[in-house]
Amino acid sequence: MTQAQLPDPEQLAARILRGERSAVASGLNLLDNKLAGARQRSAHLLAALAGERALNDGHLIGVTGPPGAGKSSLVSAMIRQWRLAGRTVGVLAVDPSSRPELGGGALLGDRIRIKNAAHDEGLFIRSLANRNQLGGVATEVWPMSWLLLACFDVVVVETVGVGQTEIDIAEIGDTVLYVAQPASGDTIQYLKSGIIEIPDIFAVNKSDLGAPAHKTASEIGRSAPRSDRRDGWDYPVCLVSATMNTGIQQLHGHFDRHRVFLADARLLGKLRTRHQSGWVLRVLKEEFGTFGIELLGGYAEIGRRLEEANQFEECERLRQHIISRFKSSD
Ligand SMILES: Nc1nc2c(ncn2[C@@H]2O[C@H](COP(=O)(O)OP(=O)(O)OP(=O)(O)O)[C@@H](O)[C@H]2O)c(=O)[nH]1
Ligand SMILES: [Mg+2]
Structure with missing residues (x-):
């Protein structure tokens, strides 16, 4: 794209604030463009979008957890519930660079886009393949999530938890959800290793598997920080099943409660x-x-x-x- 073809940041910002999906898509492309002229325009675009709303409105939720825990399926179920409640949703799915066992590439986005996004003006999903750099989340994901925050009620950034990514996601999201896999020793190890400070909410997915899910939930409950340890938040642990669509309402209750908690404090x-x-x-x-x-x-x-x-x-x-x-x- 030549300099002359780059969009005008002021006009683009106005269209994004009106929630025009094509403008959201070109805004994200602009933020992704590393040419010198594009960087300047990106800065103007972000500045034009950063009003009061950028600091006080919307809810930016980071979702992380081990590969295969069901993050994408859960995000899908969360989206359905939000859309039923009339809330608009923007999603960035940050897929790992190489997942040979899964054929790599942009899994989540494709999966939910097919089901939901095509005919729904209140839902926008962008899949970002290869954006986990050195185990962390690539820098362009930050401003992209802020752009979405300017026009959607809820913004979700999904990343696979691999060490640094959890730390990065905690530096993006207002609220961080950790999705755990039943009977996964990894999760408990991970929790015990001190990264426990990072998620605000824990969801053990696949509760339809029964006992192993309950066991994992109580183990996490025992390892989770106590509310008297940190700023009065209670670090809830909930059981959900993305495929059976159970527990989602409770999970959303925790999201809303955390959002209110942050605002009140x-x-x-x-x-x-x-x-x-x-x-x-x-x-x-x-x-x-x-x-x-x-x-x-x-x-x-x-x-x-x-x-x-x-x-x-x-x-x-x-x-x-x-x-x-x-x-x-x-
Ligand atoms: N039994 C059961 N299986 C589930 C549930 N949610 C997801 N799965 C299955 O778990 C597998 C992984 O689901 P995904 O949603 O792709 O998991 P993910 O955490 O996004 O995976 P990556 O993005 O590859 O790390 C799929 O085969 C899903 O069908 C659930 O609630 N119950
Ligand atoms: Mg996924």
Whole structure:
């Protein structure tokens, strides 16, 4: 795509805010475009979308868990329930780069798109293959989820839990759901290894399997943080079956409760601001390394500048600043 063909960010933002799906699709393509001209426009687009709503509205939910736990099936069931309740939903399915046992590629998106998305204006699904970088979630997934947040009531980002991905997803979502597999020793090991601090809600899927699911739920319940340990949230563990469509309403109850909890504790805006600054630092570090960060006066100085300006535009200014310094020292 040449510079002239890139969409005008102001116009695109207005259309996205009206919920036009074709605009959402071109917005995501723009954010995915690494050419210099596109990056500038992406920054403008994000800035134009980042009103009050970006900090206070909607619900951004990260879904993670081991391969095959049924995350995609569960997301499908969650979507059905939300749509029945009249809530609009945007989904980013971040599929792992190589899953030879499954033929790789964009599984979830295809599966639910076929069933639901084609004729539903209130549902948007984008599958992102190969976006788990070095075990973490690729940087472009962050702004993509913020774009969706500008026009959908609920935004879900699904990632397969493989170490760093859980940490990354916790830096994207307002609420993190961990989907566990019944009778999976991995999950308990994982929980005991300290990453337990990350999910806000646990769902043991495949409850239709009976006893193993119940056993796993009580084991997780025993390992989950106690509400008196952290900020008054109770870390619920629920039993669900994506295929039998049971437990979904309770799960949604927990999502809503967590959303209210964040708002009441005045944590939501703070969380999102922190996630955005974290993203800016990550973008700069990835592109220019620690040298670039130092060139800008270090993390603390960048953090200070981000507090005072629109983060997306400031990010682009900081990038340009580093690039010009590199050029002038050639
Ligand atoms: N019995 C039972 N099987 C389920 C349930 N939910 C999902 N499955 C099955 O579990 C398998 C994996 O489901 P997916 O939804 O693809 O799981 P996933 O966690 O998204 O998998 P990856 O994205 O590949 O990590 C499929 O064969 C599903 O049919 C459930 O509630 N009960
Ligand atoms: Mg999946």
